[in-house]
Amino acid sequence: MTRIKLLYVEDEPFLGKIVKESLESRDFEVCMVTDGGEVMPQYLVFGPDLCVLDVMLPQRDGYELAREIRSLNPRMPILFLTAKTQTDDVLKGFQSGGNDYIRKPFSMEELIIRIKNLYQLAGQHSAEPTTPATLDCIRLGRYTFYPHLYELHLDGQVRKLSHRETELLSILVENRNFKVQRRDILMRVWSDDSFFNSRNLDVYITRLRDYFREDPTVEIVTLKGVGYLFKGAEQVQA
Template sequence: MIQILVVEDEVKVAKHLKKGLEEQGYEVVITYDGDVALRLFSQQPFDLVLLDGILPGKNGFQLCREMRQLKPNVKIIMLTALSATDDKVEGFDSGADDYIVKPFDFRELLARIRAHSKTQQISYSPSLKIANLELDQAKKTVVRGGVKINLTAKEYSLLEYLMKNKGRVLSRLDITEQVWDLDFDPGTNVVDVYVNILRKKIDKDFEPKLIHTRVGMGYFLDDQE
């Protein structure tokens, strides 16, 4: 499955892109900030980036240059309202593989994504494994110690996100943005509730314990506490 990072500060546009791309079988992570985007890009194995030009934090052109230096083979498509020829030239000079001006036809975007995906070797492992816990991303199944673990769609998404970020402390803000696509409400305990549910399902009857809490900071999954 091709993994796409959408960097777009307009929340409605970002969520529209995520919904449409996921319906086409892509795995999508969205972020609204350039600095956060660079951190995610450096830590996760994305195959393609859809990148707005005007962003809080680092702007799209600066971000494109830094992404290109970090991972030269990842495809980057600028998706922006900046339509002047000088902007397009700057986009390509920054390292973009393609440049699409808003408003755009979603069918054209899909065609561009397919075209760029064919030009690279996609390195994708269909399963994630930590200790005796295995998550199959193709079949959407979870097994621990040979025992199948039944999870809801949201529980699965949370576990997948934790496993992809093994050893990294994830704040409640990180989790709500990537798993729920919600603006963080400091008064909600939805993350804590779901983490506790996961603990009961994948940790309670197994060793070693994999889900850990860093007090005041967040949660992380690792086979070494």
């Protein structure tokens, strides 16, 4: 089995040593960096499958690093470790390219579960070339959805989707023509059904509806007090 390669950035040596050793004992391959200024050279040499970034770092903070990593690889899964708890700080993390975050102090079990979930959702475990010919595609009315490419195609036009958008749309399509509970979505995508994440879900649903505006046969119906119903999707294997 291929080991997951983690770039782990943490400026607290004692905590970093404990986390690194714990991850390696679970068969992860870990490259640990303690200085924000040294991250990108290590990133380019190590070639990680996933990045775990502390926010507060010397020289360059986690937000700045996430933006640069995302510019090099739009699909790289990024998990933030942060002691910050303000909504603005969390939003800044997502806006800079983060896929998920975990607040300090955290349990190793929660960290490992979140890492594995991000890795699986990003499709990094597949060794096959990531081209439409080798990946599942899903026909959604006039659209074609390539989950592993993070793309939505319409009449030759390609819309790049974010990790969250892809994750949410995949859940809706899995349950096409059946209702899906709002809380189930929140727990699968954010692992937390807090008010803040609930508002985030509203934003993403609005975005997806806008993406499908060219085909009225594809519809995301809000079931008030329950969740959502995705209509008009027919799945086809490529």
